Amino acid sequence: MDGVERPAWAPGDIDLGRPSIARVYDYWLGGAHNFAVDRMVADKVLADVPVLKSVILNHRAFLRRAVRFLLDQGIRQFLDLGSGIPTVGNVHEIAQAVDPGARVVYVDIDPVAVAHSRAILTGNPLVNVLQTDVRDAATVLKSPEVLDLLDFDRPIGLLMVALLHFVSDEEDPRGIVASYRDALPDGSYLALSHAGYEPGEWNPAWNEARNTYNRGVSEMTYRPRQEVEALMTGLDLVEPGVARLPLWRPDSPDDVDEGAHRFMSFGVVGRKR
Template identity: 70%
Template sequence: MHDGLERSERGWGELVERPNWAPGDIDLERPSVARVYDYWLGGAHNFAADRAVAQKTLETMPELRGVVLNHRAFLRRAVRYLLGRGVRQFLDLGSGIPTVGNVHEIAQAADPECRVVYVDIDPVAVAHSRSLLNGNDQVSVLQADVRDAAGVLTSSEVDKQLDFDEPIGVLMIALLHFVSDEEDPWGIIGGYRDRLAPGSFLAISHAGYEADEETDASREARKIYNRDVTRMTLRDKTELSRLFGGFVLVEPGVVRVPAWHPESPADVEEAGKDFPGFAALGRKA
């Protein structure tokens, strides 16, 4: 150890350092979804392996960083929309590593009594979330696989914060493209939906294109990501709509991510027909 870092030379061609904030059981050589995403957002909680694959994809598809930022902006807009509809508790699934503009920051700025549960499988994401939230009794962090809806919903963290007799905003931001059809995303969503009170909401943003829209650059970037991080399943507008079974879509329905309740002309311009992702919000009747 030196200056809080454990150093070793590994196969990514860069000196691998284990910072003192990194849990000891993390494989520094294996990129993770949360840490690659953190790098794209400009965060500092990532390792050489994460940076290497993230940079490779950016070299192939330079607009990818802007795409990721648009998903983050949709999160902000969706939470504010829900606050305006009286929602005061949120379940953020696949929440990732904390960056500026987290759900609790947005929600508690409007109402300090808002409650939030963050759920992620990545130990770095969980460790940093817990550190950030130290002393905030209205927020809990759960390390769990979001595909296990029963496990998440029966956890002590969820039991402490969320009242299922009242509306809850469930957030699946840039998450479900990591769930293949074989893993039954409809069933996973149903496991959460069935516990929700009427008036609850589901927000989803998802990578995807309509038929014949995907570019060669996008295909190459996805090939790199599939090989080095995890496989992605792109879905089109119709396929995303089908994930909202049991929910009534809020206007404007399923649209390109920047086009959902845009806040500026730049959002509208960004939502050109080839933007690689869709978003929507549904309400449980």
Template identity: 60%
Template sequence: MARPDWAPHEIDLERPSIARVYDYWLDGAHNFAADRQLADQAVGIMPSLKAAIMGNRAFLRRAVKYLTSVGVRQFLDLGSGIPTVGNVHEVAHQEAPESRVVYVDIDPVAVAHSRSLLSDDPRVSVLQSDIRDPETILSSPEVRDLLDLEQPVAVLMVALLHFMPDSEDPLGIIAGYRDRLAPGSYLALSHLGVEPGEEPEGWLRYRDLYAASVTPLTSRGKVAVTALFDGFELVEPGVARMPLWRPESLDELDDDCAVFPGFAGVGRKP
């Protein structure tokens, strides 16, 4: 297969990546046959997956709007993905044009594409890094040059921590950011997860497929997601099913909201 010029040399085009599979689900153009095959297979197994992904993106937009409405002007988007539409800087700049955003992802395609799109905007920077290393990220020139860590920062971990099993200490990773940020900073996160007995059709087969093809998924229910906000004060309505976190209109909600396979919340560091 020919390697397009946006595909860095180190990536294996035959191996699906989390970022590129997700890009395909969002109708992006930065994915390969291996990514599309896995993405189609996953949706075939678990038909509600596509709605779950759209529900996640809608949460991301509402969370950024909420954060700008409470005065946040600095965003650190961890596991930011391949830019499509409705990215954090677009939503933030619509609400508050002076907002600054640092995108961080481990995936070379996500980073290369983000850089090529955003290199002209001095309010945005992009860093290729592993979010499990808060110290390196927070002391990087990309963060230091753009964000004032003496002022509140919103850390976004949207559709990210279900890739971190407990053995990787997600609470410790979050604390690594929380403890270095100013009071008044925020954590916004969303997380795939189902409560026992509420598994959507195909859920177990989808998890098996992902574990075999890309990376294992850790499902966390409401209690476990709430525990991730240790050291933060949850804003209303607390941790909720993604579509039920401050919906813009009740017309958006359908009956499946009550069993939506994922949770989200926003918390403030006192």
């Protein structure tokens, strides 16, 4: 776009005039890999729904707790779909702190997320990055990035954190999850977080934020609890099942916010038998 200077870290082929989910999210998380156009949308959405900042932080906190839980179950290889722009507490950092031999493949559609992931992962042979659309499960699962690093004879931790609300009903999120689930070896896990609400509880304050987001960045689909649970079909849910983000295995009782319902998001982990 004219008048916008391209920073050295930005790949040459991206449009600096169009916001992206990954960069808007990066801005909310306090990262530096975003442009004025991303910040404009992000600020507008946040002005409509100030609690969103906590929501985002709670998705990241869920990611951290879920990865630790999977490590406790013996999982040592992870496929992180919609991994985003690396920020503090990425999956490989959490996993390799527990086991330096842990393997991670990051997948994202966003060129900035992928370029920045590659940059920070140089020299880490147990982590790969793949730029592709995760809705195309066959391409992801057949990619050299995945096949070279992940052993499909051993359980894998599949992560879909704050991802599937960007997949519309028409794009068949259940079918997409099933394609990955069916390819995973028994004993694998899926950890998923999703924007959602209890039936009858839709908060009208969210309409404006959703509309701004949908117009500016990407269509977002909030799903009621039972639809989030339906995404986990074929998996045994670990306690506490589908839960408000702060209520999914909190690190300490202090983490459990009385206003957990405000977070309008769920977290869940399931195991393939």
